[in-house]
Amino acid sequence: MNAPTAIAHLVPEINLRPVPPALIEALQARFGAQCSTALVVREQHGRDESSFEAPPPAAVIFAESTQDVADAVQLASQYEVPVIPFAVGSSLEGHLLAVQGGISIDVNRMNRVLSVNADDLTVTMQPGVTRKQLNEEVKSTGLFFPIDPGADASIGGMAATRASGTNAVRYGTMRENVLALEVVTASGEVIRTGTRAKKSSAGYDLTRLLVGSEGTLGVITEVTVKLYPLPEAISAAICSFPSIEAAVRTTIEVIQLGVPIARVELIDHHTVRMVNAHSKLGLREEPMLLMEFHGSPAGVKEQAETVQEIASEHGGNAFEWATTPEERTRLWAARHNAYFAAIQSRPGCRAISTDTCVPISRLADCLLDSVVEAEASGIPYFLVGHVGDGNFHFGYLLDPNDPQEREVAEDLNHKLVMRALSLEGTCTGEHGVGLHKMGFLVTEAGAGAVDMMRTIKRALDPKNIMNPGKIFTL
Amino acid sequence: MNAPTAIAHLVPEINLRPVPPALIEALQARFGAQCSTALVVREQHGRDESSFEAPPPAAVIFAESTQDVADAVQLASQYEVPVIPFAVGSSLEGHLLAVQGGISIDVNRMNRVLSVNADDLTVTMQPGVTRKQLNEEVKSTGLFFPIDPGADASIGGMAATRASGTNAVRYGTMRENVLALEVVTASGEVIRTGTRAKKSSAGYDLTRLLVGSEGTLGVITEVTVKLYPLPEAISAAICSFPSIEAAVRTTIEVIQLGVPIARVELIDHHTVRMVNAHSKLGLREEPMLLMEFHGSPAGVKEQAETVQEIASEHGGNAFEWATTPEERTRLWAARHNAYFAAIQSRPGCRAISTDTCVPISRLADCLLDSVVEAEASGIPYFLVGHVGDGNFHFGYLLDPNDPQEREVAEDLNHKLVMRALSLEGTCTGEHGVGLHKMGFLVTEAGAGAVDMMRTIKRALDPKNIMNPGKIFTL
Numbered sequence: 001m002n003a004p005t006a007i008a009h010l011v012p013e014i015n016l017r018p019v020p021p022a023l024i025e026a027l028q029a030r031f032g033a034q035c036s037t038a039l040v041v042r043e044q045h046g047r048d049e050s051s052f053e054a055p056p057p058a059a060v061i062f063a064e065s066t067q068d069v070a071d072a073v074q075l076a077s078q079y080e081v082p083v084i085p086f087a088v089g090s091s092l093e094g095h096l097l098a099v100q101g102g103i104s105i106d107v108n109r110m111n112r113v114l115s116v117n118a119d120d121l122t123v124t125m126q127p128g129v130t131r132k133q134l135n136e137e138v139k140s141t142g143l144f145f146p147i148d149p150g151a152d153a154s155i156g157g158m159a160a161t162r163a164s165g166t167n168a169v170r171y172g173t174m175r176e177n178v179l180a181l182e183v184v185t186a187s188g189e190v191i192r193t194g195t196r197a198k199k200s201s202a203g204y205d206l207t208r209l210l211v212g213s214e215g216t217l218g219v220i221t222e223v224t225v226k227l228y229p230l231p232e233a234i235s236a237a238i239c240s241f242p243s244i245e246a247a248v249r250t251t252i253e254v255i256q257l258g259v260p261i262a263r264v265e266l267i268d269h270h271t272v273r274m275v276n277a278h279s280k281l282g283l284r285e286e287p288m289l290l291m292e293f294h295g296s297p298a299g300v301k302e303q304a305e306t307v308q309e310i311a312s313e314h315g316g317n318a319f320e321w322a323t324t325p326e327e328r329t330r331l332w333a334a335r336h337n338a339y340f341a342a343i344q345s346r347p348g349c350r351a352i353s354t355d356t357c358v359p360i361s362r363l364a365d366c367l368l369d370s371v372v373e374a375e376a377s378g379i380p381y382f383l384v385g386h387v388g389d390g391n392f393h394f395g396y397l398l399d400p401n402d403p404q405e406r407e408v409a410e411d412l413n414h415k416l417v418m419r420a421l422s423l424e425g426t427c428t429g430e431h432g433v434g435l436h437k438m439g440f441l442v443t444e445a446g447a448g449a450v451d452m453m454r455t456i457k458r459a460l461d462p463k464n465i466m467n468p469g470k471i472f473t474l
Numbered sequence: 475m476n477a478p479t480a481i482a483h484l485v486p487e488i489n490l491r492p493v494p495p496a497l498i499e500a501l502q503a504r505f506g507a508q509c510s511t512a513l514v515v516r517e518q519h520g521r522d523e524s525s526f527e528a529p530p531p532a533a534v535i536f537a538e539s540t541q542d543v544a545d546a547v548q549l550a551s552q553y554e555v556p557v558i559p560f561a562v563g564s565s566l567e568g569h570l571l572a573v574q575g576g577i578s579i580d581v582n583r584m585n586r587v588l589s590v591n592a593d594d595l596t597v598t599m600q601p602g603v604t605r606k607q608l609n610e611e612v613k614s615t616g617l618f619f620p621i622d623p624g625a626d627a628s629i630g631g632m633a634a635t636r637a638s639g640t641n642a643v644r645y646g647t648m649r650e651n652v653l654a655l656e657v658v659t660a661s662g663e664v665i666r667t668g669t670r671a672k673k674s675s676a677g678y679d680l681t682r683l684l685v686g687s688e689g690t691l692g693v694i695t696e697v698t699v700k701l702y703p704l705p706e707a708i709s710a711a712i713c714s715f716p717s718i719e720a721a722v723r724t725t726i727e728v729i730q731l732g733v734p735i736a737r738v739e740l741i742d743h744h745t746v747r748m749v750n751a752h753s754k755l756g757l758r759e760e761p762m763l764l765m766e767f768h769g770s771p772a773g774v775k776e777q778a779e780t781v782q783e784i785a786s787e788h789g790g791n792a793f794e795w796a797t798t799p800e801e802r803t804r805l806w807a808a809r810h811n812a813y814f815a816a817i818q819s820r821p822g823c824r825a826i827s828t829d830t831c832v833p834i835s836r837l838a839d840c841l842l843d844s845v846v847e848a849e850a851s852g853i854p855y856f857l858v859g860h861v862g863d864g865n866f867h868f869g870y871l872l873d874p875n876d877p878q879e880r881e882v883a884e885d886l887n888h889k890l891v892m893r894a895l896s897l898e899g900t901c902t903g904e905h906g907v908g909l910h911k912m913g914f915l916v917t918e919a920g921a922g923a924v925d926m927m928r929t930i931k932r933a934l935d936p937k938n939i940m941n942p943g944k945i946f947t948l
Contacts (some may be wrong), residue, residue, distance in 0.1 A: 119835035162675040173673050191922035197831040198863045199647050200900035201636040203915050203945050204927045208682030229732035258703035298772050357671040361593035389672045426674035441677050448665035453678045459933030471677050
């Protein structure tokens with residue numbers, strides 16, 4: 001960690017760059033009905049799940065092909081106008097806001113799975129394919145794609161934010177699972193990175209540079225990812241604990257022992273209550289771990305026994321098993337809907353979600369003190385975590401009309417991030433930097449590393465048109 | 475794959491830049507006995523395991539700290555003189571050759587393991603630590619580091635070339651296993667990338683950009699990697715096959731079935747003969763798979779039974795088990811020494827090693843035709859492969875005094891690479907581009923992607939002093 005900096009921006013800096021009417025005319029001439037300047041369309045494309053607000057983009061292009069994206073970027077480049085890629089709008093950190101104006105490139109119509117290579121465990125698709133759609137389309141092959149952020153996000157967006165989710169503890173994140181990309185660069189050129197080979201030492205790892213670059217280096221127009229054989233056996237279990245600490249200590253031991261657990265999610269008692277209300281589940285309102293085991297029948301049994309033993313030592317109750325696929329799906333749907341369940345628990349609220357991730361040995365230190373602080377604040381919150389990865393999310397549920405609540409929540413987040421960084425962790429495990437964590441990034445990575453990022457950005461996007469104003473200031 | 479280009483360079487382009495005496499004097503003043511200009515020292519630092527030759531560097535700095543590296547780079551930058559990092563010299567593609575002159579920075583004295591975090595399964599070390607040394611030092615924790623190129627390479631060098639080896643099929647490559655780096659940039663600044671957290675979405679993935687950059691973007695001065703619990707059970711087996719095709723088809727089915735095999739190495743009958751002669755093993759001189767299974771005792775048994783069943787369907791013999799750790803070590807040492815065994819089989823020869831990697835479904839197509847071509851050429855060769863990853867190496871054993879053999883071997887390699895690229899593979903699975911594959915890289919990645927690499931290089935190293943002349947021309 002580097003010297004602490006000021007608290008992260010509470011409101012995004014708006015610095016609108018001119019969008020010449022000639023550009024809009026050129027876009028309309030090229031794209032016809034695929035170009036919209038209707039206010040309602042623009043407004044829908046000018047926000048995400050963050051609590052930030054900014055004026056909407058000047059136009060929305062509904063791209064149907066790589067060529068459409070390339071042409072839109074070329075025109076934007078000619079007029080030095082920003083472009084922001086858009087798919088389902090589920091970003092959490094203001095990634096999609098047109099803080100410097102510009103046009104939105106909507107890739108939802110680019111939603112075709114292009115080739116499933118079941119023999120190689122790979123699939124190539126357009127960026128607008130969502131994770132649920134992908135799993136539906138590959139189901140018949142006996143394979144699946146494990147990365148699952150809460151929302152039914154697009155694969156392009158997931159690549160752009162380096163997303164992960166509940167399965168990352170076993171299967172990795174988008175960092176580990178994207179093999180190759182097609183990208184439209186800032187000049188409107190189409191390039192390809194990576195191949196379908198499982199590994200390569202062929203030059204700079206442009207794929208990994210672009211994964212997590214949040215649209216600031218290019219627009220992703222094609223993605224190849226790894227698939228995995230559906231496990232022969234899957235079992236899911238819930239285990240309730242007398243305290244969050246007991247659940248966290250159980251997780252730490254499971255990971256340190258090298259148990260190849262597929263999912264291990266912490267849900268605190270507040271969140272269980274919200275999920276019960278939203279999904280009618282009747283779960284015991286205590287801190288719990290929601291777990292899943294993948295493998296051969298014998299392997300799954302072995303893993304579950306090991307984990308039950310560790311849990312018992314920490315006062316965990318007997319596992320409650322989700323025995324049918326339907327029960328399992330219902331539990332995981334409830335987990336994925338925790339965010340929405342929480343939002344509904346305080347009507348009209350907006351959530352600020354934290355996203356720290358620390359080495360597993362530091363998880364208890366990082367999490368427990370933050371629970372004490374959150375309780376003391378009086379602000380309603382939820383707490384869920386991909387704790388097997390050392391990653392967890394507090395969601396502070398704020399009255400948008402009460403600026404003081406916002407300030408208290410930002411202060412809680414600030415303390416949490418500083419704690420995570422002092423424990424050799426990161427300010428964002430999976431949501432990305434966007435607008436919200438630009439200050440934290442400098443503290444975490446140091447001025448030198450952020451300068452290296454800036455140098456790369458300036459070199460690859462000299463007109464600063466690719467989703468400008470995100471990740472770092474220039 | 476993109477439009478084919480001309481055959482790769484047969485000899486490196488030498489383009490020596492001036493090394494002003496004032497720089498040598500400044501280095502001697504700063505480094506004293508840590509700076510050597512003795513010819514024998516320079517010559518030792520001016521070559522690697524490739525068959526290329528170039529004049530040696532003008533001086534060698536024996537760095538003992540990050541500050542030493544930073545000071546050496548700052549002086550080199552001031553005089554616009556190239557710097558080439560050096561550790562054990564086991565590169566295979568000419569990475570270490572001073573084709574534009576300059577100074578060598580030897581990091582062998584930076585060989586301390588700085589912190590083992592057994593609870594987090596991570597370790598941080600200086601770049602001169604070798605893989606065997608690392609495993610020796612962490613042995614008492616019950617953890618191990620799986621990445622194992624043939625040579626006892628340095629961890630810094632392995633990061634720089636994105637190395638892998640026999641365990642990559644299960645544990646990944648340096649791409650998946652480096653968590654964080656400390657790097658001296660082209661201006662002599664020290665930066666840190668990544669954290670010890672298992673995952674992060676905090677800005678551009680500089681760690682992955684630097685891993686595999688072959689010293690062209692910075693000198694690695696510290697590396698944090700993942701460790702793994704030593705498996706509860708390990709078993710190793712040999713299986714001989716009536717043909718290479720039978721061994722390859724077995725491998726393909728094993729991978730497609732998702733068996734979590736830890737190692738699966740192809741060794742052809744020529745190579746078994748060479749290994750027998752070198753390591754006195756008495757193995758049956760037929761194509762074979764050398765395999766290893768990691769897991770619980772039950773899991774290992776289950777995996778081995780599945781693989782034996784598949785092997786039998788392809789005419790594979792009964793597994794011969796290496797039952798003791800000593801036997802296992804002896805087998806794997808023999809595998810790792812295959813390169814040297816091969817070299818010794820033709821006294822005075824030099825080897826050109828191929829390194830293609832293809833999607834697993836294309837492995838037979840890629841490999842078998844190349845075997846026919848190699849046999850027809852009359853040049854002695856060895857063939858080994860990390861076939862579970864779709865990666866294999868032909869080593870053509872050349873009489874260095876016979877330029878025609880060299881030409882034939884380069885032609886075989888050229889055909890093989892073009893075949894791999896047409897099968898959606900890569901020209902290099904783990905050795906890197908260096909001098910030898912610059913032409914292939916353009917064919918593989920396309921001019922646009924290589925231009926993006928060049929743009930990054932120019933931006934981060936405007937004086938082109940970091941190991942210039944490697945990966946791509948500028």
